Amino acid sequence: MSISLPTYTRREIPLLGRRHRIWAIVVTGLRHEIRRPAAIFAVGVGTAITTIVSIVFVFFVLVGQPLELTFFYTPASNPAMLFFVTLMAAAVGAGLIADDLDSMALTLYLSRPLTSADYLTAKAAILATLTALIAVLPLVITPLLAALLGFSPWDVALEAVGISILLGLLLTVFFTSLALFLSSLTRRRAYAAAAVFAIVFGLLATATILSQTGSLNEPALLYLSPWDDYLAVARAAFGASGGTIDWAPALAILLGITVVAALATWVRMRAVEVVSG
Protein backbone atom coordinates (compact mmCIF):
# COMPACT_ATOMS: atom_id res chain seq x y z
CA MET A 1 0.00 0.00 0.00
CA SER A 2 1.42 3.40 -0.90
CA ILE A 3 0.32 6.63 0.71
CA SER A 4 1.49 9.99 -0.52
CA LEU A 5 1.34 12.89 1.91
CA PRO A 6 2.55 16.48 1.95
CA THR A 7 5.65 17.11 4.03
CA TYR A 8 5.88 19.30 7.10
CA THR A 9 7.65 22.64 6.82
CA ARG A 10 8.19 25.04 9.69
CA ARG A 11 6.88 28.52 8.99
CA GLU A 12 8.11 31.68 10.58
CA ILE A 13 5.16 34.04 10.49
CA PRO A 14 5.10 37.41 12.30
CA LEU A 15 2.55 37.32 15.07
CA LEU A 16 0.06 40.01 15.96
CA GLY A 17 -0.42 41.42 19.43
CA ARG A 18 -2.68 40.84 22.34
CA ARG A 19 -5.63 42.83 20.97
CA HIS A 20 -5.92 40.57 17.94
CA ARG A 21 -5.76 37.41 20.02
CA ILE A 22 -8.54 38.71 22.27
CA TRP A 23 -10.57 39.66 19.22
CA ALA A 24 -10.24 36.10 17.90
CA ILE A 25 -11.86 34.76 21.08
CA VAL A 26 -14.61 37.37 20.88
CA VAL A 27 -15.44 36.48 17.27
CA THR A 28 -15.51 32.75 18.04
CA GLY A 29 -17.67 33.36 21.11
CA LEU A 30 -20.17 35.53 19.24
CA ARG A 31 -20.33 32.99 16.40
CA HIS A 32 -21.07 30.33 18.98
CA GLU A 33 -23.79 32.35 20.71
CA ILE A 34 -25.67 33.25 17.55
CA ARG A 35 -26.20 29.52 17.00
CA ARG A 36 -27.84 29.00 20.38
CA PRO A 37 -31.65 29.43 20.53
CA ALA A 38 -31.55 30.72 24.13
CA ALA A 39 -29.05 33.40 23.20
CA ILE A 40 -30.95 34.30 20.04
CA PHE A 41 -34.13 34.65 22.08
CA ALA A 42 -32.49 36.75 24.77
CA VAL A 43 -30.82 39.06 22.24
CA GLY A 44 -33.62 39.28 19.70
CA VAL A 45 -36.69 39.36 21.90
CA GLY A 46 -34.93 41.27 24.66
CA THR A 47 -33.76 44.04 22.39
CA ALA A 48 -37.07 44.23 20.56
CA ILE A 49 -39.28 44.30 23.64
CA THR A 50 -37.22 46.78 25.65
CA THR A 51 -36.96 49.06 22.63
CA ILE A 52 -40.64 48.81 21.78
CA VAL A 53 -41.75 49.39 25.38
CA SER A 54 -39.52 52.47 25.59
CA ILE A 55 -40.77 53.89 22.30
CA VAL A 56 -44.41 53.22 23.14
CA PHE A 57 -44.14 55.80 25.88
CA VAL A 58 -43.04 58.39 23.37
CA PHE A 59 -45.61 57.57 20.72
CA PHE A 60 -48.72 56.77 22.63
CA VAL A 61 -48.53 57.61 26.28
CA LEU A 62 -47.00 61.04 26.32
CA VAL A 63 -47.82 62.46 22.91
CA GLY A 64 -48.44 66.20 23.18
CA GLN A 65 -46.63 66.59 26.45
CA PRO A 66 -43.30 68.41 26.50
CA LEU A 67 -40.59 65.81 27.11
CA GLU A 68 -38.11 67.06 29.65
CA LEU A 69 -35.01 65.28 30.80
CA THR A 70 -36.88 63.69 33.68
CA PHE A 71 -39.16 61.89 31.23
CA PHE A 72 -36.30 59.69 30.06
CA TYR A 73 -36.12 58.12 33.48
CA THR A 74 -39.27 56.23 32.44
CA PRO A 75 -37.64 54.08 29.70
CA ALA A 76 -34.51 53.75 31.85
CA SER A 77 -36.57 52.22 34.65
CA ASN A 78 -38.38 49.82 32.35
CA PRO A 79 -38.73 46.49 34.24
CA ALA A 80 -38.52 44.63 30.92
CA MET A 81 -34.92 45.79 30.75
CA LEU A 82 -34.18 44.23 34.14
CA PHE A 83 -35.75 40.96 33.08
CA PHE A 84 -34.00 40.70 29.74
CA VAL A 85 -30.62 41.86 31.00
CA THR A 86 -30.86 39.19 33.69
CA LEU A 87 -31.97 36.67 31.08
CA MET A 88 -29.01 37.60 28.92
CA ALA A 89 -26.61 37.18 31.83
CA ALA A 90 -28.15 33.79 32.54
CA ALA A 91 -28.55 32.54 28.97
CA VAL A 92 -25.22 33.72 27.63
CA GLY A 93 -22.98 34.86 30.49
CA ALA A 94 -23.53 31.84 32.72
CA GLY A 95 -22.02 29.50 30.15
CA LEU A 96 -19.14 31.62 28.93
CA ILE A 97 -16.60 30.20 31.36
CA ALA A 98 -18.54 27.22 32.75
CA ASP A 99 -18.89 25.63 29.31
CA ASP A 100 -15.19 26.09 28.62
CA LEU A 101 -14.33 24.59 32.00
CA ASP A 102 -16.51 21.60 31.19
CA SER A 103 -15.16 20.95 27.72
CA MET A 104 -11.94 20.88 25.79
CA ALA A 105 -12.34 24.56 24.89
CA LEU A 106 -10.52 25.92 27.94
CA THR A 107 -7.75 23.37 27.46
CA LEU A 108 -7.26 24.59 23.92
CA TYR A 109 -7.60 28.28 24.77
CA LEU A 110 -5.06 28.03 27.58
CA SER A 111 -2.66 26.02 25.46
CA ARG A 112 -2.22 29.17 23.37
CA PRO A 113 -0.21 32.25 24.42
CA LEU A 114 -3.04 33.90 26.31
CA THR A 115 -3.13 35.24 29.86
CA SER A 116 -6.09 34.85 32.18
CA ALA A 117 -6.72 38.56 31.73
CA ASP A 118 -6.83 38.17 27.92
CA TYR A 119 -9.30 35.34 28.21
CA LEU A 120 -11.54 37.18 30.66
CA THR A 121 -11.40 40.40 28.66
CA ALA A 122 -12.60 38.51 25.61
CA LYS A 123 -15.38 36.76 27.50
CA ALA A 124 -16.48 40.06 29.05
CA ALA A 125 -16.51 41.69 25.62
CA ILE A 126 -18.82 38.96 24.28
CA LEU A 127 -21.36 39.35 27.07
CA ALA A 128 -21.08 43.12 27.30
CA THR A 129 -21.70 43.51 23.58
CA LEU A 130 -24.88 41.47 23.74
CA THR A 131 -26.07 42.97 27.03
CA ALA A 132 -25.55 46.50 25.73
CA LEU A 133 -28.06 45.74 22.97
CA ILE A 134 -30.69 45.58 25.71
CA ALA A 135 -29.29 47.98 28.30
CA VAL A 136 -27.98 50.76 26.07
CA LEU A 137 -29.60 50.62 22.65
CA PRO A 138 -33.26 51.23 23.66
CA LEU A 139 -32.28 54.05 25.99
CA VAL A 140 -30.37 55.77 23.21
CA ILE A 141 -33.01 55.22 20.54
CA THR A 142 -35.83 56.67 22.65
CA PRO A 143 -34.52 60.25 23.08
CA LEU A 144 -33.26 60.33 19.50
CA LEU A 145 -36.68 59.29 18.23
CA ALA A 146 -38.35 61.82 20.51
CA ALA A 147 -36.18 64.58 19.09
CA LEU A 148 -36.69 63.46 15.49
CA LEU A 149 -40.45 63.49 15.99
CA GLY A 150 -40.29 66.91 17.59
CA PHE A 151 -41.47 65.74 21.01
CA SER A 152 -38.28 66.85 22.67
CA PRO A 153 -35.72 69.60 22.02
CA TRP A 154 -32.43 68.31 20.62
CA ASP A 155 -30.34 69.61 23.51
CA VAL A 156 -32.48 67.69 26.00
CA ALA A 157 -32.47 64.60 23.80
CA LEU A 158 -28.69 64.63 23.40
CA GLU A 159 -28.20 65.08 27.13
CA ALA A 160 -30.56 62.15 27.65
CA VAL A 161 -28.55 60.09 25.14
CA GLY A 162 -25.34 60.79 27.08
CA ILE A 163 -26.89 59.87 30.40
CA SER A 164 -28.54 56.81 28.89
CA ILE A 165 -25.22 55.53 27.55
CA LEU A 166 -23.59 55.88 30.97
CA LEU A 167 -26.51 54.25 32.75
CA GLY A 168 -26.73 51.45 30.21
CA LEU A 169 -23.01 50.81 30.52
CA LEU A 170 -23.30 50.75 34.31
CA LEU A 171 -25.93 48.03 34.07
CA THR A 172 -23.94 46.23 31.38
CA VAL A 173 -20.66 46.07 33.31
CA PHE A 174 -22.45 45.09 36.52
CA PHE A 175 -24.27 42.15 34.94
CA THR A 176 -21.22 41.15 32.88
CA SER A 177 -18.98 41.05 35.92
CA LEU A 178 -21.53 39.21 38.06
CA ALA A 179 -22.34 36.61 35.39
CA LEU A 180 -18.70 35.87 34.61
CA PHE A 181 -17.87 35.48 38.28
CA LEU A 182 -20.71 33.01 38.79
CA SER A 183 -19.77 31.22 35.57
CA SER A 184 -16.19 30.80 36.78
CA LEU A 185 -17.36 29.02 39.93
CA THR A 186 -18.94 26.01 38.25
CA ARG A 187 -18.72 23.67 35.28
CA ARG A 188 -22.51 23.69 34.88
CA ARG A 189 -24.03 26.68 33.17
CA ALA A 190 -27.44 25.88 34.68
CA TYR A 191 -26.10 26.47 38.19
CA ALA A 192 -24.58 29.79 37.24
CA ALA A 193 -27.75 30.82 35.39
CA ALA A 194 -29.90 29.96 38.41
CA ALA A 195 -27.55 31.93 40.64
CA VAL A 196 -27.85 35.01 38.43
CA PHE A 197 -31.64 34.95 38.69
CA ALA A 198 -31.55 34.10 42.40
CA ILE A 199 -29.23 36.99 43.23
CA VAL A 200 -30.96 39.64 41.12
CA PHE A 201 -34.60 38.79 41.78
CA GLY A 202 -34.03 37.28 45.21
CA LEU A 203 -32.43 40.46 46.47
CA LEU A 204 -35.04 42.60 44.70
CA ALA A 205 -37.93 40.72 46.32
CA THR A 206 -36.26 40.52 49.72
CA ALA A 207 -35.30 44.19 49.80
CA THR A 208 -38.72 45.33 48.55
CA ILE A 209 -40.65 43.26 51.09
CA LEU A 210 -38.45 44.01 54.08
CA SER A 211 -38.21 47.73 53.40
CA GLN A 212 -41.99 48.22 53.27
CA THR A 213 -44.10 49.59 56.06
CA GLY A 214 -45.52 46.71 58.03
CA SER A 215 -42.34 44.77 57.69
CA LEU A 216 -38.97 46.05 58.92
CA ASN A 217 -39.84 49.46 57.50
CA GLU A 218 -36.20 50.14 56.76
CA PRO A 219 -35.74 51.82 53.34
CA ALA A 220 -31.97 51.39 53.56
CA LEU A 221 -32.54 47.67 52.88
CA LEU A 222 -33.23 48.66 49.26
CA TYR A 223 -29.47 49.10 48.87
CA LEU A 224 -29.34 45.28 48.89
CA SER A 225 -31.10 45.16 45.54
CA PRO A 226 -28.90 45.93 42.50
CA TRP A 227 -31.97 47.03 40.52
CA ASP A 228 -32.98 49.53 43.22
CA ASP A 229 -29.42 50.81 43.32
CA TYR A 230 -29.52 51.29 39.58
CA LEU A 231 -32.90 53.07 39.78
CA ALA A 232 -31.52 55.43 42.44
CA VAL A 233 -28.63 56.35 40.16
CA ALA A 234 -30.94 56.71 37.14
CA ARG A 235 -33.35 58.95 39.07
CA ALA A 236 -30.53 61.23 40.11
CA ALA A 237 -29.03 61.30 36.63
CA PHE A 238 -32.32 62.32 34.97
CA GLY A 239 -33.37 64.56 37.87
CA ALA A 240 -36.49 62.53 38.55
CA SER A 241 -38.17 62.63 41.91
CA GLY A 242 -39.10 59.80 44.25
CA GLY A 243 -37.13 56.94 45.67
CA THR A 244 -35.93 56.43 49.17
CA ILE A 245 -32.23 55.70 48.77
CA ASP A 246 -29.38 58.02 47.78
CA TRP A 247 -27.68 57.69 44.45
CA ALA A 248 -24.08 57.99 45.69
CA PRO A 249 -24.03 54.95 47.99
CA ALA A 250 -26.09 53.06 45.42
CA LEU A 251 -23.54 53.83 42.69
CA ALA A 252 -20.70 52.89 45.04
CA ILE A 253 -22.38 49.55 45.75
CA LEU A 254 -22.90 48.75 42.06
CA LEU A 255 -19.37 49.71 41.09
CA GLY A 256 -17.92 47.99 44.14
CA ILE A 257 -19.65 44.71 43.35
CA THR A 258 -18.59 45.02 39.72
CA VAL A 259 -14.92 45.53 40.59
CA VAL A 260 -14.83 42.89 43.33
CA ALA A 261 -16.54 40.31 41.10
CA ALA A 262 -14.14 41.07 38.24
CA LEU A 263 -11.09 40.77 40.49
CA ALA A 264 -12.40 37.58 42.07
CA THR A 265 -12.97 36.09 38.60
CA TRP A 266 -9.46 37.05 37.52
CA VAL A 267 -7.91 35.54 40.66
CA ARG A 268 -9.98 32.41 40.16
CA MET A 269 -8.98 32.03 36.51
CA ARG A 270 -5.30 32.50 37.34
CA ALA A 271 -5.55 29.72 39.87
CA VAL A 272 -7.90 27.45 37.96
CA GLU A 273 -6.55 24.05 37.02
CA VAL A 274 -8.01 22.31 34.02
CA VAL A 275 -8.62 18.89 35.44
CA SER A 276 -10.96 17.47 32.82
CA GLY A 277 -11.12 17.97 29.11
Add this chain to the structure above:
Amino acid sequence: MSAVVEAKGVMKWYGEVLGLNGFTASFNPGITGLVGPNGAGKSTLFKLLIGQLHANGGDLRLLGQDPWNNVELKRKIGYCPESNQLYGWLTGQAFVETLLRLDGMRADDARKTAEESLAFVGLTGAKDRPLRTYSRGMRQRAKLAQALAHAPELLILDEPLSGADPMARVQILRAISDFAKRGGHVIMSTHVLYEVERVTSNIVLIHNGKAIASGDLHAIRALIDEHPHAVRIATSKPRDLAQALTAMEHIVSVEFPAPETLLVRTRKPDAFYRELPEIVVDRNLDVHGLESPDDSLEAVFRYLVG
Protein backbone atom coordinates in the same frame (compact mmCIF):
# COMPACT_ATOMS: atom_id res chain seq x y z
CA MET B 1 20.72 20.28 23.38
CA SER B 2 19.77 19.57 27.00
CA ALA B 3 16.65 17.62 27.93
CA VAL B 4 13.33 18.88 26.58
CA VAL B 5 11.66 18.01 29.86
CA GLU B 6 13.28 17.59 33.25
CA ALA B 7 11.07 16.31 36.06
CA LYS B 8 12.38 15.78 39.57
CA GLY B 9 10.09 14.37 42.20
CA VAL B 10 6.98 16.00 40.74
CA MET B 11 3.88 15.54 42.88
CA LYS B 12 0.28 16.27 41.92
CA TRP B 13 -2.71 15.69 44.13
CA TYR B 14 -6.37 15.94 43.16
CA GLY B 15 -7.82 16.35 46.61
CA GLU B 16 -6.99 13.03 48.19
CA VAL B 17 -6.20 11.31 44.89
CA LEU B 18 -2.57 11.17 43.85
CA GLY B 19 -2.05 12.02 40.17
CA LEU B 20 1.76 12.03 40.12
CA ASN B 21 3.81 10.46 42.85
CA GLY B 22 7.35 11.83 42.77
CA PHE B 23 7.66 11.56 38.99
CA THR B 24 11.30 11.84 37.97
CA ALA B 25 12.40 11.55 34.36
CA SER B 26 14.26 13.24 31.56
CA PHE B 27 12.79 13.56 28.07
CA ASN B 28 15.48 13.88 25.42
CA PRO B 29 15.26 15.79 22.12
CA GLY B 30 13.41 14.01 19.32
CA ILE B 31 10.41 11.76 19.84
CA THR B 32 9.68 10.27 23.25
CA GLY B 33 6.82 7.94 24.00
CA LEU B 34 5.20 8.22 27.40
CA VAL B 35 3.73 4.77 27.89
CA GLY B 36 1.46 3.68 30.70
CA PRO B 37 -1.95 2.16 31.36
CA ASN B 38 -5.05 4.33 31.72
CA GLY B 39 -4.93 6.27 34.98
CA ALA B 40 -1.13 6.06 35.21
CA GLY B 41 -0.72 9.85 35.24
CA LYS B 42 0.07 10.55 31.57
CA SER B 43 -2.58 13.25 31.09
CA THR B 44 -1.72 14.77 34.46
CA LEU B 45 1.91 15.11 33.43
CA PHE B 46 0.86 16.69 30.13
CA LYS B 47 -1.43 19.19 31.86
CA LEU B 48 1.49 20.12 34.09
CA LEU B 49 3.74 20.52 31.05
CA ILE B 50 1.36 22.86 29.27
CA GLY B 51 0.85 24.88 32.45
CA GLN B 52 -2.79 23.95 33.07
CA LEU B 53 -2.08 22.21 36.35
CA HIS B 54 0.19 23.35 39.14
CA ALA B 55 2.51 20.80 40.74
CA ASN B 56 2.16 20.33 44.49
CA GLY B 57 5.84 19.53 44.81
CA GLY B 58 9.05 18.78 42.96
CA ASP B 59 10.60 20.59 40.03
CA LEU B 60 9.35 20.52 36.46
CA ARG B 61 11.13 22.23 33.57
CA LEU B 62 9.95 22.38 29.99
CA LEU B 63 12.56 23.70 27.54
CA GLY B 64 14.38 24.97 30.62
CA GLN B 65 11.42 26.95 32.03
CA ASP B 66 8.69 26.52 34.64
CA PRO B 67 5.52 25.91 32.60
CA TRP B 68 2.92 27.08 35.15
CA ASN B 69 1.23 30.27 33.87
CA ASN B 70 4.12 30.74 31.45
CA VAL B 71 2.46 32.43 28.48
CA GLU B 72 5.57 32.89 26.35
CA LEU B 73 6.48 29.22 26.66
CA LYS B 74 3.13 28.31 25.12
CA ARG B 75 4.25 29.80 21.82
CA LYS B 76 6.75 26.98 21.57
CA ILE B 77 4.28 24.18 22.30
CA GLY B 78 1.72 22.42 20.17
CA TYR B 79 -0.73 20.49 22.33
CA CYS B 80 -3.12 17.81 21.17
CA PRO B 81 -5.52 16.86 23.99
CA GLU B 82 -7.07 13.44 24.35
CA SER B 83 -10.62 14.72 24.76
CA ASN B 84 -12.92 14.67 21.77
CA GLN B 85 -15.27 17.41 22.92
CA LEU B 86 -14.59 19.82 20.09
CA TYR B 87 -16.79 22.72 19.04
CA GLY B 88 -18.89 20.54 16.75
CA TRP B 89 -20.32 23.46 14.81
CA LEU B 90 -16.91 24.63 13.62
CA THR B 91 -15.56 23.27 10.36
CA GLY B 92 -12.12 21.69 10.45
CA GLN B 93 -10.76 24.72 8.65
CA ALA B 94 -12.41 27.19 11.06
CA PHE B 95 -11.22 25.15 14.05
CA VAL B 96 -7.56 25.30 13.09
CA GLU B 97 -7.87 28.87 11.82
CA THR B 98 -9.42 30.06 15.10
CA LEU B 99 -6.66 28.54 17.18
CA LEU B 100 -4.05 30.08 14.91
CA ARG B 101 -5.68 33.47 15.44
CA LEU B 102 -5.26 32.88 19.17
CA ASP B 103 -1.54 32.56 18.50
CA GLY B 104 -1.65 36.01 16.93
CA MET B 105 -1.63 35.03 13.28
CA ARG B 106 -3.20 37.36 10.73
CA ALA B 107 -6.48 36.17 9.22
CA ASP B 108 -5.04 35.49 5.76
CA ASP B 109 -1.94 33.78 7.16
CA ALA B 110 -4.14 31.73 9.51
CA ARG B 111 -6.35 30.64 6.61
CA LYS B 112 -3.42 29.57 4.47
CA THR B 113 -1.55 27.90 7.33
CA ALA B 114 -4.68 26.03 8.44
CA GLU B 115 -5.18 24.72 4.91
CA GLU B 116 -1.59 23.52 4.78
CA SER B 117 -1.77 21.92 8.18
CA LEU B 118 -5.02 20.13 7.36
CA ALA B 119 -3.50 18.93 4.09
CA PHE B 120 -0.50 17.67 6.04
CA VAL B 121 -2.72 15.42 8.14
CA GLY B 122 -4.81 14.36 5.14
CA LEU B 123 -7.99 16.34 5.86
CA THR B 124 -8.15 18.60 2.83
CA GLY B 125 -11.27 16.90 1.50
CA ALA B 126 -13.10 17.28 4.80
CA LYS B 127 -11.87 20.71 5.87
CA ASP B 128 -15.17 22.45 5.15
CA ARG B 129 -17.29 19.93 7.04
CA PRO B 130 -18.38 20.58 10.65
CA LEU B 131 -16.29 18.73 13.21
CA ARG B 132 -19.39 16.93 14.52
CA THR B 133 -19.53 15.01 11.24
CA TYR B 134 -15.93 13.80 11.60
CA SER B 135 -15.06 10.24 12.60
CA ARG B 136 -12.90 9.80 15.68
CA GLY B 137 -9.81 9.33 13.55
CA MET B 138 -10.54 12.52 11.63
CA ARG B 139 -10.97 14.42 14.90
CA GLN B 140 -7.60 13.15 16.04
CA ARG B 141 -6.09 14.44 12.84
CA ALA B 142 -7.84 17.80 13.19
CA LYS B 143 -6.44 18.13 16.70
CA LEU B 144 -3.01 17.22 15.42
CA ALA B 145 -3.36 19.82 12.66
CA GLN B 146 -4.06 22.60 15.17
CA ALA B 147 -1.13 21.47 17.31
CA LEU B 148 1.26 21.52 14.36
CA ALA B 149 0.00 24.56 12.54
CA HIS B 150 1.83 27.31 14.39
CA ALA B 151 5.24 25.63 13.93
CA PRO B 152 5.94 24.79 17.56
CA GLU B 153 9.27 23.50 18.86
CA LEU B 154 7.59 20.79 20.87
CA LEU B 155 4.50 18.69 20.23
CA ILE B 156 2.70 17.24 23.24
CA LEU B 157 0.27 14.59 22.04
CA ASP B 158 -2.11 12.92 24.45
CA GLU B 159 -3.14 9.53 23.03
CA PRO B 160 -3.07 10.79 19.41
CA LEU B 161 -3.87 7.38 17.97
CA SER B 162 -6.76 6.55 20.26
CA GLY B 163 -9.67 5.28 18.18
CA ALA B 164 -8.04 6.17 14.87
CA ASP B 165 -8.66 3.92 11.88
CA PRO B 166 -5.68 2.27 10.10
CA MET B 167 -5.38 5.01 7.48
CA ALA B 168 -5.51 7.74 10.13
CA ARG B 169 -2.82 5.92 12.13
CA VAL B 170 -0.50 5.85 9.17
CA GLN B 171 -1.10 9.54 8.51
CA ILE B 172 -0.71 10.59 12.15
CA LEU B 173 2.48 8.59 12.67
CA ARG B 174 3.87 9.87 9.40
CA ALA B 175 3.09 13.46 10.44
CA ILE B 176 4.76 13.01 13.84
CA SER B 177 7.82 11.43 12.29
CA ASP B 178 8.09 14.11 9.64
CA PHE B 179 7.78 16.88 12.25
CA ALA B 180 10.63 15.37 14.28
CA LYS B 181 12.84 14.94 11.21
CA ARG B 182 12.69 18.70 10.73
CA GLY B 183 14.02 19.41 14.19
CA GLY B 184 10.84 19.32 16.27
CA HIS B 185 10.52 17.47 19.55
CA VAL B 186 7.56 15.24 20.32
CA ILE B 187 6.24 13.73 23.52
CA MET B 188 3.34 11.40 22.84
CA SER B 189 1.44 9.35 25.34
CA THR B 190 -0.15 6.00 24.72
CA HIS B 191 -1.21 2.93 26.59
CA VAL B 192 -0.17 0.83 23.62
CA LEU B 193 3.58 0.41 23.41
CA TYR B 194 3.51 -0.73 19.80
CA GLU B 195 2.07 2.56 18.68
CA VAL B 196 5.19 4.52 19.62
CA GLU B 197 7.55 1.82 18.46
CA ARG B 198 6.97 2.81 14.87
CA VAL B 199 8.28 6.33 15.41
CA THR B 200 10.80 6.09 18.26
CA SER B 201 12.70 3.72 20.47
CA ASN B 202 12.93 6.33 23.21
CA ILE B 203 10.32 5.76 25.89
CA VAL B 204 9.39 6.58 29.45
CA LEU B 205 7.18 4.09 31.25
CA ILE B 206 4.78 5.57 33.79
CA HIS B 207 2.73 3.66 36.33
CA ASN B 208 0.81 4.90 39.38
CA GLY B 209 2.22 8.40 38.89
CA LYS B 210 5.86 7.29 38.83
CA ALA B 211 8.38 6.82 36.05
CA ILE B 212 9.30 3.18 36.42
CA ALA B 213 11.62 2.83 33.45
CA SER B 214 13.01 4.95 30.66
CA GLY B 215 15.33 4.59 27.71
CA ASP B 216 15.35 2.22 24.76
CA LEU B 217 12.16 0.25 24.42
CA HIS B 218 13.85 -2.79 22.94
CA ALA B 219 15.08 -3.59 26.41
CA ILE B 220 11.56 -4.34 27.55
CA ARG B 221 10.25 -5.77 24.31
CA ALA B 222 11.16 -9.30 25.33
CA LEU B 223 9.06 -8.93 28.44
CA ILE B 224 6.08 -7.63 26.56
CA ASP B 225 6.21 -10.24 23.82
CA GLU B 226 5.47 -12.87 26.43
CA HIS B 227 2.02 -11.35 26.85
CA PRO B 228 -0.41 -11.53 23.91
CA HIS B 229 -1.46 -8.05 22.85
CA ALA B 230 -5.19 -7.38 22.50
CA VAL B 231 -6.67 -5.18 19.78
CA ARG B 232 -10.37 -4.29 19.52
CA ILE B 233 -11.40 -3.58 15.93
CA ALA B 234 -14.61 -1.81 14.93
CA THR B 235 -15.72 -3.12 11.54
CA SER B 236 -18.93 -3.65 9.63
CA LYS B 237 -17.63 -7.03 8.39
CA PRO B 238 -16.24 -8.75 11.48
CA ARG B 239 -16.49 -12.26 10.05
CA ASP B 240 -14.64 -11.41 6.84
CA LEU B 241 -11.94 -9.65 8.79
CA ALA B 242 -11.67 -12.51 11.28
CA GLN B 243 -11.25 -14.96 8.41
CA ALA B 244 -8.39 -12.92 7.00
CA LEU B 245 -6.70 -12.42 10.36
CA THR B 246 -6.75 -16.03 11.45
CA ALA B 247 -4.48 -16.81 8.51
CA MET B 248 -1.76 -14.81 10.29
CA GLU B 249 0.39 -17.20 12.30
CA HIS B 250 0.91 -14.82 15.23
CA ILE B 251 -2.80 -14.46 15.96
CA VAL B 252 -3.59 -16.22 19.23
CA SER B 253 -7.36 -15.75 19.38
CA VAL B 254 -10.27 -13.96 17.73
CA GLU B 255 -13.48 -13.07 19.59
CA PHE B 256 -16.73 -11.30 18.70
CA PRO B 257 -17.64 -9.32 21.86
CA ALA B 258 -20.23 -7.14 20.08
CA PRO B 259 -22.07 -7.22 16.70
CA GLU B 260 -19.59 -5.01 14.80
CA THR B 261 -16.55 -5.61 16.96
CA LEU B 262 -13.66 -8.00 16.77
CA LEU B 263 -11.24 -8.68 19.63
CA VAL B 264 -7.94 -10.04 18.41
CA ARG B 265 -4.97 -11.25 20.46
CA THR B 266 -1.58 -11.40 18.79
CA ARG B 267 1.93 -12.38 19.84
CA LYS B 268 3.49 -10.04 17.28
CA PRO B 269 1.73 -6.69 17.57
CA ASP B 270 4.22 -4.88 15.36
CA ALA B 271 3.63 -7.33 12.54
CA PHE B 272 -0.10 -7.12 13.13
CA TYR B 273 -0.20 -3.31 12.89
CA ARG B 274 2.03 -3.43 9.81
CA GLU B 275 -0.04 -6.01 7.95
CA LEU B 276 -3.56 -4.90 8.91
CA PRO B 277 -3.86 -1.91 6.53
CA GLU B 278 -2.87 -4.12 3.61
CA ILE B 279 -5.50 -6.72 4.49
CA VAL B 280 -8.15 -4.03 4.86
CA VAL B 281 -7.35 -2.51 1.48
CA ASP B 282 -6.89 -5.80 -0.39
CA ARG B 283 -10.17 -7.28 0.84
CA ASN B 284 -12.09 -4.02 0.67
CA LEU B 285 -13.04 -4.20 4.34
CA ASP B 286 -14.38 -1.34 6.40
CA VAL B 287 -12.49 -0.67 9.64
CA HIS B 288 -13.68 2.41 11.55
CA GLY B 289 -11.59 2.14 14.66
CA LEU B 290 -8.83 0.35 16.51
CA GLU B 291 -8.40 0.28 20.23
CA SER B 292 -6.11 -1.67 22.46
CA PRO B 293 -7.35 -2.58 25.93
CA ASP B 294 -4.38 -2.07 28.21
CA ASP B 295 -4.51 -5.46 29.88
CA SER B 296 -1.38 -6.74 28.13
CA LEU B 297 0.60 -3.66 29.12
CA GLU B 298 -0.87 -3.84 32.61
CA ALA B 299 0.63 -7.32 32.93
CA VAL B 300 4.05 -6.01 31.99
CA PHE B 301 3.79 -3.17 34.48
CA ARG B 302 2.79 -5.57 37.20
CA TYR B 303 5.91 -7.53 36.35
CA LEU B 304 8.13 -4.44 36.35
CA VAL B 305 6.87 -3.04 39.64
CA GLY B 306 6.96 -6.44 41.28
